[in-house]
Amino acid sequence: MIAAFIVMAVEGSTLGLLSWMIEPLFDRVFGPDGGGEILWVGLAILGLFVLRAITTIVSRSLLTLVSVRIASAMQVDMLAHILRQSGGFFQNHPPGALMDRVQGDTTAVQGIWQTVIVSAGRDIVALIGLFAVAIAIDPQWTLAALIGAPLLIVPAVVLQRYLRRKSVQLREATAARSTRLDEIFHGINAIKLNRLETYQSTRFLTTVRALNRAYSKSIVAAQTMPAMIDIVTGLGFFAVLMLGGREVAEGERTVGEFMSFFTAMTLTFQPIRRLGEVAGTWQIAAASLERIFRLLDTDTEERRPDAQPLPAATQSPGIEFRDVHFAYPGVPVLNGLSFTAPAGRMTAIVGPSGAGKSTIFHLLTALAEPVAGDILIDGHPATRLTLPDQRALFATVSQDTALFDESLRENILLGRPDIPEDRLSSVTQAAQLADLLSTLPGGLDAPAGPRGSALSGGQRQRIAIARALVADAPVLLLDEATSALDSRSEAAVAEALASLAKGRTTLVIAHRLSTVREADQILVLDKGRVVEQGRHDDLIAQGGLYAGLYALQFKD
Ligand code: ADP
Numbered sequence: 001m002i003a004a005f006i007v008m009a010v011e012g013s014t015l016g017l018l019s020w021m022i023e024p025l026f027d028r029v030f031g032p033d034g035g036g037e038i039l040w041v042g043l044a045i046l047g048l049f050v051l052r053a054i055t056t057i058v059s060r061s062l063l064t065l066v067s068v069r070i071a072s073a074m075q076v077d078m079l080a081h082i083l084r085q086s087g088g089f090f091q092n093h094p095p096g097a098l099m100d101r102v103q104g105d106t107t108a109v110q111g112i113w114q115t116v117i118v119s120a121g122r123d124i125v126a127l128i129g130l131f132a133v134a135i136a137i138d139p140q141w142t143l144a145a146l147i148g149a150p151l152l153i154v155p156a157v158v159l160q161r162y163l164r165r166k167s168v169q170l171r172e173a174t175a176a177r178s179t180r181l182d183e184i185f186h187g188i189n190a191i192k193l194n195r196l197e198t199y200q201s202t203r204f205l206t207t208v209r210a211l212n213r214a215y216s217k218s219i220v221a222a223q224t225m226p227a228m229i230d231i232v233t234g235l236g237f238f239a240v241l242m243l244g245g246r247e248v249a250e251g252e253r254t255v256g257e258f259m260s261f262f263t264a265m266t267l268t269f270q271p272i273r274r275l276g277e278v279a280g281t282w283q284i285a286a287a288s289l290e291r292i293f294r295l296l297d298t299d300t301e302e303r304r305p306d307a308q309p310l311p312a313a314t315q316s317p318g319i320e321f322r323d324v325h326f327a328y329p330g331v332p333v334l335n336g337l338s339f340t341a342p343a344g345r346m347t348a349i350v351g352p353s354g355a356g357k358s359t360i361f362h363l364l365t366a367l368a369e370p371v372a373g374d375i376l377i378d379g380h381p382a383t384r385l386t387l388p389d390q391r392a393l394f395a396t397v398s399q400d401t402a403l404f405d406e407s408l409r410e411n412i413l414l415g416r417p418d419i420p421e422d423r424l425s426s427v428t429q430a431a432q433l434a435d436l437l438s439t440l441p442g443g444l445d446a447p448a449g450p451r452g453s454a455l456s457g458g459q460r461q462r463i464a465i466a467r468a469l470v471a472d473a474p475v476l477l478l479d480e481a482t483s484a485l486d487s488r489s490e491a492a493v494a495e496a497l498a499s500l501a502k503g504r505t506t507l508v509i510a511h512r513l514s515t516v517r518e519a520d521q522i523l524v525l526d527k528g529r530v531v532e533q534g535r536h537d538d539l540i541a542q543g544g545l546y547a548g549l550y551a552l553q554f555k556d
């Protein structure tokens with residue numbers, strides 16, 4: 001930045017020098033015996049232009065380098081910060097809006113350094129040089145040239161405020177557009193199946209119109225400042241002509257002096273205009289900067305002050321919920337939930353939809369924190385663990401497992417390149433993936449497609465099982481899908497799960513008959529509490545909620 005600034009200052013000073021050359025040009029070169037100097041003045045002017053050309057290239061390259069690096073650093077910092085946010089943050093900030101924060105806001109700011117340094121370095125230096133020349137020629141004329149300047153003050157302040165407001169609206173509208181597009185493309189099948197193409201296009205039109213309104217207003221406002229400067233400059237020229245023109249006509253001043261002054265004034269025109277634009281650009285960038293800082297200032301996930309590193313390898317810990325309360329804003333979910341999941345055993349969780357089954361998994365994996373009550377892992381409060389340690393205890397398997405648009409190998413290893421090839425192949429065997437891999441071109445290196453779309457539900461689930469095997473976490477959280485797999489996939493998944501669950505504490509949100517029957521313990525959840533608890537036969541004999549659910553779900 002400093003280097004660019006210096007080069008810019010050199011570039012800016014060429015303007016003053018240029019106007020200064022005009023006086024000898026008129027008064028000596030064009031004078032009675034000036035013919036001999038014509039070559040030198042010509043070469044000097046040519047030299048100034050060459051200097052300008054070189055400094056322009058050098059300074060622009062430096063500035064581009066600086067602004068691009070700043071933008072990259074900001075984007076990486078922002079993503080790192082966003083990744084450390086808790087679950088609630090992502091409920092309030094849809095993915096599209098976050099994408100726009102990371103990309104749009106940083107790009108809006110990226111240009112500002114360039115603009116500010118160009119103006120500070122080149123334009124301010126140019127103006128100082130040009131006014132020095134002007135004052136040297138005639139201070140009175142200079143004063144006359146500036147006659148309209150005070151007229152600018154009030155409108156400038158009003159304009160800046162207006163522009164800031166419009167820029168904020170513009171950024172919000174851009175984020176809204178990204179969110180709409182994100183939702184449309186992720187929901188593309190639902191849109192097609194419900195024939196919502198026209199409806200979505202119309203809604204999108206409204207979003208885009210709002211954006212374009214804000215955009216036009218901010219651009220017009222940003223251009224109003226230079227336009228006002230034009231008028232004030234016109235006034236200045238008029239005043240100088242009235243004052244100076246008369247003095248030249250009366251022979252008090254030379255034509256050369258007047259032309260030199262006039263050139264200096266003409267050359268101030270562009271820098272002043274640009275400074276007017278900078279004020280506008282700054283407001284636009286400031287709106288984005290403010291949003292960036294607001295995001296960077298949000299707290300990251302709770303730091304857990306008394307967290308300690310995980311004690312030596314815990315063999316499949318037991319899990320206990322003790323009077324746990326949890327609520328989403330305005331929606332109480334768990335109301336004093338207590339249960340124990342014994343170490344190394346399978347606990348099935350059943351209950352009506354909305355009972356809070358998935359919430360138990362979210363609390364265990366610290367995607368959400370209880371409002372009150374304790375979660376004990378191996379007898380110790382979970383809050384004593386750091387978030388990464390707590391999460392490392394659990395492997396989650398569900399049918400809507402998130403896959404990334406990478407190879408199956410990368411999807412299974414998830415950034416653990418140190419897993420040896422023979423272990424990987426025993427994992428894929430155990431996860432019943434061998435058949436699938438043999439049919440795929442490229443085997444493990446075949447792509448999973450965007451969001452894993454190249455794989456079926458059962459295949460995705462088996463990838464998740466393979467992940468869990470690789471992670472070798474002591475506790476297994478299994479979310480059985482409600483939608484039935486075909487019987488061959490189901491058999492394959494069941495077999496894979498059996499090898500995964502062996503020896504691990506397992507909590508399963510159960511929908512399958514085989515799972516509920518074989519579970520060591522069944523918890524029946526209703527409205528965020530355990531209402532029944534026991535083995536299958538006992539619960540059937542009780543004839544309560546479980547017996548009813550069972551009859552309803554498994555009557556076939
Ligand atoms: P289950 O898995 O038993 O079907 P969940 O644990 O998913 O139930 O949800 C329990 C309750 O929490 C439901 O009433 C649901 O509406 C509510 N809920 C779940 N997620 C959210 C959320 N992100 N925001 C607000 N309420 C939620």
